[in-house]
Amino acid sequence: MDLEHHHITTILLALGTILMSARIMGELAIRFKQPSIVGEIMAGLLLGPTVLGNLSPDLMHALFPSEGPVFLVLKGIATVAVVLFLLVAGMEVDLSRIFRQGRVAMSVSIAGIVVPFTIGLLVAWLAPGVLGRETGVEGRIFMLFFATAMAISALPVIAKTLMDLNLYRTDLGMVVIAAAIFDDLIGWIIFAFVMGMIDADGGRGPGILGTIGLTVLFIVFMLTVGRWAIHAILPWMQARVSWPAGVLSFAMALAMFAAAFTESIGIHAVFGSFIAGVALGDSSHLRERTRSTIDQFVSFVFAPIFFASIGLQVDFIEHFDLLLVGVVLMVAISTKVIGCGLGAKFAGMNGREALAVGFGMNARGAMGIILGLLALEYGVIGERMFVALVIMALVTSMMSGTIMQRLLQRKVPRRFADFLHPKGYLNPLKATSRDAAILELATAAASITGLPVEPIEAAVLERERMMPTGLGLCVAVPHARLHGMTKPVICLGMSREGIEFSAPDGDTSRMVFMILTPADDDGAQLEILADISRTFLESTVRDAALRAASFNEFVAILKTRESNLRPMVSRQASNAP
């Protein structure tokens, strides 16, 4: 069997379709304030047997066959994708922060395993029928599997959710990550044990004890000797080998070898690349640029391929069992949140934070699904249970972000770009004087807000008379607080010739932002003013913005600023002496 002409066509079509759908669904998820991973998994449901397969089975089988060369290649690519995604997740881990959080993390992770595992065992023992235990499966094995599925964590999903929420590199984020790493390790070791019970000749690896021993050895080795060696070799490589070719190849090869090692000892490949990522990312010699090239390509190209491929496996409607889904959801959520929450509380966190940790740990996904897939292949569970596990993963991931954000009340400072409106973008401004410009912008603002023009104009002019709002560097920010508004509105007039707003640098203003905020919103005005002045301090942004030919081009310039790329604390900076 070889890759024929038409196989190649199908593979390329399938990859293109997956990438496009995952992005579109990911963007939709973001619009609904969900992590984009939820959308990416949904994209798989749309393309797989659940939706496309019911609408047009032929098209689905043509694009995503369930056997043969195309199937194998797509599955291989998805495997490489998840391995690389875990490399990136590992690179983001800050070891020193984990060590600092070690005690709390340990407490969270032990409680987060013991509670779900014990209750999972109990439920599977008491109600195997409800859980849809397949006939012919030994009770002991089914119980152990279900308990493991409840206890296992989902590092990739948790990492992505925390990254999406900008919580990854906080102390709380690191407690959750550290606990999740530990839980996943334990979960995989238990699962390897279960696999060993099914496959009595131990064909999958070096036996249970061997697997555990080698795993521990691997982790210890990579995080001590491996980490030091990487730190020592990076400057040599950057000095003597082509850059960034050398470091990129090194990182990729390291991930592949580490993944191959853990896969071969009976733990899933993703663990190896994760631990390799931790060792690599810890070196302060790794350049920010290299880090972000890998990060971007993997997070935005490889990861969506993997997450979307999950939904391609099974028909989620046909195998949907409400009772089963309900029981799985209830057991999974309650045991994990309570277990981890108690662990965190016990370690001294306050109630709100402890609950946030519980819900953070509660996000399942990749790991549980991989486990489910393996169990499905080995006949331990049926498709109904698999569907219930994937739905549980989706629901917990969707809850996780929203609830954590609400519990922690993380206020994200408002960005002015979010309040711009195409109808409020006047380019070029007709006015040539300050007052005429304010009238022109107030008229635009009136049509957006539905308020009458006059009070807007009057309020802005009054404020302007108290103190001129020219900031300098071509920017002016006439503003006012108004009753009857529910959210800020910003209009922007671009003036070729410039308008006099008495800026301290003596220049006229070529970008006039009229900022209208609700009278009862204290913070909005200040946050927006600060954001505008910070943004246009960068001369590259200012110059590009002045040249923008349309509203979209203008917003694109704001959204694609280099400084937007890594909103998290820069590793380079935090490691500097």
Next chain:
Amino acid sequence: MDLEHHHITTILLALGTILMSARIMGELAIRFKQPSIVGEIMAGLLLGPTVLGNLSPDLMHALFPSEGPVFLVLKGIATVAVVLFLLVAGMEVDLSRIFRQGRVAMSVSIAGIVVPFTIGLLVAWLAPGVLGRETGVEGRIFMLFFATAMAISALPVIAKTLMDLNLYRTDLGMVVIAAAIFDDLIGWIIFAFVMGMIDADGGRGPGILGTIGLTVLFIVFMLTVGRWAIHAILPWMQARVSWPAGVLSFAMALAMFAAAFTESIGIHAVFGSFIAGVALGDSSHLRERTRSTIDQFVSFVFAPIFFASIGLQVDFIEHFDLLLVGVVLMVAISTKVIGCGLGAKFAGMNGREALAVGFGMNARGAMGIILGLLALEYGVIGERMFVALVIMALVTSMMSGTIMQRLLQRKVPRRFADFLHPKGYLNPLKATSRDAAILELATAAASITGLPVEPIEAAVLERERMMPTGLGLCVAVPHARLHGMTKPVICLGMSREGIEFSAPDGDTSRMVFMILTPADDDGAQLEILADISRTFLESTVRDAALRAASFNEFVAILKTRESNLRPMVSRQASNAP
């Protein structure tokens, strides 16, 4: 058949091995002033049947099986890799420059096809025995194939060679690229014709005329409507969709769809992604950052996987036929260089440039090899011919760079980092005064050059007395020209407290570069001085350099400067109004 546990282990091991070997061999090639692609193909020879297969066939078959799931997945990944590589090559094409060079390019490409094709036909007609025509292959088909193999160009290799030589975005580079695009298109169309003759029922695609028609339609569509649509959609996408996720997914999906289209109409997939790359790369809205993320990941991760995978196919020693290789080399090189050279000369280029164009076009590789692989699969040629074609590709690629560089006498300005020496890196400098520092550095320089200390010290001190060499910003550059040296030597002393070199900014110097150049080399001193002062103007580089703890760290800082990333003319800048 499914991907088992051990298949995944093998795939990961194989990918890691390929990436590592390709990088190591690529670096070796660079050391010998060859394009890194030569090393990457060599890596495949080492890992494939040629070397590893002869040393340890079991190991080779275990790592790179020639059938089964692992084989399919690796082949699929290599296909995706070459598709993406052509996307990047396409993105680098500057359409306006091609149009400007259109007449010359057309002349080069027509002569570059007609001459090799005609002579190829003739040779295959006169001496089919020498060329090892397989029994049972129709003479007409074999002749057409051989003529096509002589005429076809190799866009990916030519592009990579020109990029490696920093010639890609010059006028001459664009003539070569434009002509190569045209030649490849014609070559593939002829090849599709040959394929059609073998596979009479036309199962491979829409028939010869259909293929030609659809190809022309596709190119015209992508470069007009497609190009405008991309240019219009990019700002919208950057403004409204997550960045850089949106643009990255869009670029990848576009490449996949375009590749699937051309593959389905009977032209190879790489054409589609190449043309899509041209349309995408032409938009000035595409951010430099997005461009370089794709560029780096693809050039340094995907491309080496494809090029290395070529050598995995065949045993190059067993199937090596000296006479055949000699004939193929002679016919290929002479017809292509003479044909293209005459075309360029005819279009008004001077003799030296015309010859450079001829040798530029002469680099074969990917395309010829893909063609050869297909012909091998269809039984048109045997393994001996395939080996001869690959060797021809390697030899022509190796000649191409060296000869072009010699013909064009491109002087690359010398960079000071190339003349630093670990023994000349004194950190910290013991001296605290100017003269003591000069003595300390001269002593180090003496041990590197083999010259006595005193004349070095005297020459530098004399120069220093004429005019102090403190540049300011912590840098001083005491220097001298010396007899008895063959190349520049630079020693660097790092001083914690700083040494007084009468810098114009009044500060002491904490980095003292002693620059010794041969007395008869006029340019060296000036180029090195200019390079040093330019480098340390960047405060981030200066600060990092002052903190460097070792020679390697210091050099790594110089090599990994952001400004090193794209030595070619920046597209963003050249497209600005």
